[in-house]
Amino acid sequence: MSEVKDTQGQLWEVFIQTKKGLPFKHFGSVHAYDKEMAIQNARDLYTRRGEGRGMWVVPADAIVAIDSSDDESFFDPSNDKVYRHPTFYELPDGLKNM
Amino acid sequence: MGAEELNVLFQERIDANDKIEPRDNMPEEYRKHLIRQMSQHAHSEVIGMQPEGNWITRAPSLRAKKILLAKVQDEAGHGLYLYSATETLGITRDELIEKLHQGKAKYASIFNYPALTWADMGAIGWLVDGAAITNQVSLQKTSYGPYARAMVKICKEESFHQRQGYEIIASMAAGTDEQKEMAQDALNRFWWPSLMMFGPHDSDSPRSGNAMKWKIKRESNDVLRKRFIDKTVSQVELIGLTVPDKDLKWNEKEQSYDFGAIDWDEFWAVIKGGGPCNIKRLKHHKKAHTDGEWVRKAAAAYAQKQAKN
Numbered sequence: 013m014s015e016v017k018d019t020q021g022q023l024w025e026v027f028i029q030t031k032k033g034l035p036f037k038h039f040g041s042v043h044a045y046d047k048e049m050a051i052q053n054a055r056d057l058y059t060r061r062g063e064g065r066g067m068w069v070v071p072a073d074a075i076v077a078i079d080s081s082d083d084e085s086f087f088d089p090s091n092d093k094v095y096r097h098p099t100f101y102e103l104p105d106g107l108k109n110m
Numbered sequence: 111m112g113a114e115e116l117n118v119l120f121q122e123r124i125d126a127n128d129k130i131e132p133r134d135n136m137p138e139e140y141r142k143h144l145i146r147q148m149s150q151h152a153h154s155e156v157i158g159m160q161p162e163g164n165w166i167t168r169a170p171s172l173r174a175k176k177i178l179l180a181k182v183q184d185e186a187g188h189g190l191y192l193y194s195a196t197e198t199l200g201i202t203r204d205e206l207i208e209k210l211h212q213g214k215a216k217y218a219s220i221f222n223y224p225a226l227t228w229a230d231m232g233a234i235g236w237l238v239d240g241a242a243i244t245n246q247v248s249l250q251k252t253s254y255g256p257y258a259r260a261m262v263k264i265c266k267e268e269s270f271h272q273r274q275g276y277e278i279i280a281s282m283a284a285g286t287d288e289q290k291e292m293a294q295d296a297l298n299r300f301w302w303p304s305l306m307m308f309g310p311h312d313s314d315s316p317r318s319g320n321a322m323k324w325k326i327k328r329e330s331n332d333v334l335r336k337r338f339i340d341k342t343v344s345q346v347e348l349i350g351l352t353v354p355d356k357d358l359k360w361n362e363k364e365q366s367y368d369f370g371a372i373d374w375d376e377f378w379a380v381i382k383g384g385g386p387c388n389i390k391r392l393k394h395h396k397k398a399h400t401d402g403e404w405v406r407k408a409a410a411a412y413a414q415k416q417a418k419n
Contacts, residue, residue: 016411018403020203023194040260041194043203045409046416057187060180061267077133 024050025075026058029066036068044069124325129255132198140324143317144254145199146215147326149206152192154218157391159185161225162234170228177274178231184271188264195256211396218242219377220303222385229282229289229296235275237297237304237342243268244338245308253325276345283349290350297346298354305369306377308335314374339367 021043027036039058044050050069058064078086094100103110111119116135123130130136159182166182169175193203209215220238225231243265250261282293309315309331321327339358346353357370380388 016407016414018406019410020406021409021413023197040191040263041197042190045406045413049409057190060183060187079133 021045021049023072024054024069025072026054027068027070028054028058028064030063032065036066039063041072042069121323124253124323127325128253129258130253131255139320140326141199143321143324143326144257145196145201147321148192148196148199148257149201149209150216150218152189152196152206153210153215154221155185155189155192157217157221157395158238159189160391160394161221161223161387162231164225165228165231168228169231174278181235181271181274184267188267191260191263192257195254195260198256207399211392211399213383213392216381217391218307219380219385220300220307221391222380222388223299223303224386226299227292227296229279229292230300232275232278232280232282232293233296233300235271235273236279236345237275237300238307239268239271239275240342241304241307241338243272244334244341248329248334249327251325251328257326279351280349283351293349294351297351301354302372302376303380305335305339305372308332308338310374310377336366339369343367 022045023041024044025041026039028039029036039054042050042053042057044053047069051067054067054069055064059067090096117137120130120135120137120140130140162178162185163182166175166178169178193206196206197203206215210217225234246261246265246268250258250265252258252261279293279296282289284290285293312318312330312332315331318327318330322330343353343358355370357368359368361368379385383389
């Protein structure tokens, strides 16, 4: 035991589904030492008023994010592909149910 | 891009009401200001558990005990939301707690006052949480994304806190003469410290300039204090108590209350450590932290062992 350092545990990100059928959304984070504790801490911290129907916890360092200074150029290529949007198309007047 | 140019871009984003996220560029001073303010906020939630926690075993009924337990648990939760949000600025919870223990980080001065009677549980929930809500509703629009999101969650939970406090004080005010006297006494002791929670007058608030420019703070101390007084006075009158301020007067022209002078000497004395409970609060926090060390180490050892298997 003597070589164990005093820490506050690892950081975990918490994702909660508030209603069955809805997507999981990021709610915040918790500290925990292992995955069981992470999910228990997340339950105690984020779902005290019935906010949750489903829950994921993920080690924070497992999340890959883009660098914010790159985000414009990262998402840029989609801007010149306007033909992906339904409003791009010129269709005859009088067209119905489309 | 040079630092100067980055700062201009940053201010443009702030002026456009963009939210700043953890990985975004931000001036070092902005980061430091947030770490100081958010950690102070987190420490306040956690230290704030002490005066109320003290009454859990002495609550007058099982109903009151369950409610108080739930409230104190919420405060712990609020502390954790805020520590997590602060950690996104590149500082660990360990470091934040160490700063508190070294006296380098502060918490709200109001918690350096003792909770002497059950009526104080009412006054704290009603006035202290009420003042905190006034401040926190405004902070829901703060420019730092994780802080704003924590505030939204906290505000949702705080309204239960205020209502439970008011229920306590209202039922005591409607009780025996002695109970009513206790309710008035609690109001007398907590009224002025609650007004001090909003901080010094705008003219004496040196850090407010940057905080407003960066939209960390959205409204000034005096504006928020006035809003709190205006909504609280009728709540005092409704239950037949009296605001302990002989200069309190309705100002017809401004449609707002004028109020008496705040004792700023007391405010500064309590901030500097001279309040009735400063030493006790910090000592208790250190003890709880030290007492929990073996639990943290055991959990870490268990996790290490599990990982090996």
